[in-house]
Amino acid sequence: MGMGLVHEFRKARRIRQSLHPEDGLALSRICKQIHDTEKALNLAARPYLNRCLHVCQGLCCRNVFLNEIIGFEDFVYILSLMPDLDVEIENRLKNLNRLYTADCIFLKDSRGPCIFPADIRPEVCITSFCIETPNASRQIGAVKWGFQKLAWSVRLCRTRTLFRKIELIR
Numbered sequence: 001m002g003m004g005l006v007h008e009f010r011k012a013r014r015i016r017q018s019l020h021p022e023d024g025l026a027l028s029r030i031c032k033q034i035h036d037t038e039k040a041l042n043l044a045a046r047p048y049l050n051r052c053l054h055v056c057q058g059l060c061c062r063n064v065f066l067n068e069i070i071g072f073e074d075f076v077y078i079l080s081l082m083p084d085l086d087v088e089i090e091n092r093l094k095n096l097n098r099l100y101t102a103d104c105i106f107l108k109d110s111r112g113p114c115i116f117p118a119d120i121r122p123e124v125c126i127t128s129f130c131i132e133t134p135n136a137s138r139q140i141g142a143v144k145w146g147f148q149k150l151a152w153s154v155r156l157c158r159t160r161t162l163f164r165k166i167e168l169i170r
């Protein structure tokens with residue numbers, strides 16, 4: 001089992017569950033903003049994505065080293081928008097090969113498509129293309145900026161949670 005990624009996933013779940021309601025709302029807002037930027041990116045990148053679908057049939061989801069593609073913030077984002085996927089993600093992570101590259105464990109029936117909807121995808125999955133994407137560069141930047149903001153906000157929330165605990169035991 002790829003403990004690295006499992007650990008990141010469980011950390012994302014734990015942090016989401018332990019958030020103060022105010023912090024929970026702030027993170028949900030950022031995740032909704034990312035969701036909007038992903039929708040906009042899918043629209044702008046349609047011609048490039050058609051190539052992925054019809055020419056390669058999702059080559060980029062095969063033979064991957066998933067630890068380099070997905071991480072903690074992606075799980076925070078996905079769980080925020082689709083909390084029902086919690087158990088399925090955990091179960092699929094049990095099949096992760098952390099030594100070798102392999103077809104992505106998040107491909108439905110091992111063939112695809114991805115179990116995550118097109119506008120609720122991990123950052124690297126949705127912003128990486130094998131060709132120049134001039135018509136979508138602004139939207140790619142917006143998605144990346146959203147995930148950056150999410151990373152900062154999670155750090156801030158964790159610090160605030162720590163301070164609240166210190167206040168309580170004083």
Ligand code: SF4
Nearest residue numbers: 052056059060129130
């Ligand atoms: S990004 Fe390029 S290599 Fe990957 S699936 Fe799309 S067209 Fe194929």
Ligand code: SF4
Nearest residue numbers: 061104106107114125
């Ligand atoms: S998470 Fe989805 S889009 Fe990303 S590599 Fe896996 S199957 Fe492909």
